[in-house]
Amino acid sequence: MSHRSPCRGSALRREEDGSVLILALGYAALAVVLVLVTIDASSLYLARKHADTVADAAALAAADGFTVVVDGGAASARLDRGAVEDLARQVVGATPGAALVRADSPDGLSARVTVATTWHPPVSTLFVPEGVRIEATATSRTVLQ
Numbered sequence: 001m002s003h004r005s006p007c008r009g010s011a012l013r014r015e016e017d018g019s020v021l022i023l024a025l026g027y028a029a030l031a032v033v034l035v036l037v038t039i040d041a042s043s044l045y046l047a048r049k050h051a052d053t054v055a056d057a058a059a060l061a062a063a064d065g066f067t068v069v070v071d072g073g074a075a076s077a078r079l080d081r082g083a084v085e086d087l088a089r090q091v092v093g094a095t096p097g098a099a100l101v102r103a104d105s106p107d108g109l110s111a112r113v114t115v116a117t118t119w120h121p122p123v124s125t126l127f128v129p130e131g132v133r134i135e136a137t138a139t140s141r142t143v144l145q
Helices: 006-016 019-063 081-093
Strands: 067-071 074-078 098-104 110-119 132-141
Touching (some): 019 081, 019 098, 019 110, 019 132, 081 098
């Protein structure tokens, strides 16, 4: 039967003192990094959704600016490219931080609007000082029945 002396066991314990503290600090640092990355990712997602919403609203407003054309007794809706751009510019102009990139009507029935904004990360601004450009394109179609 082996018997450990009290001196040897206490010396071993003194060598191991603080090892759990190092692990706990490492896990705490990892948890903080994960929280900060999650905050930035959530902010980027919300900025993208905001750009999508502005593009959708501008395209919808631009598609509502149609004129009715009667040809041979049949009425149809037509979009003017200039009117599409003016209506989209009004909607985008009312939204801070958004800029109209392009607004047109490729077929005279649809309004296609592209909006740009810049996302600045709330936490990791050191790594992305200029921000990230976000573009969103939406299309809305006018149908007259």
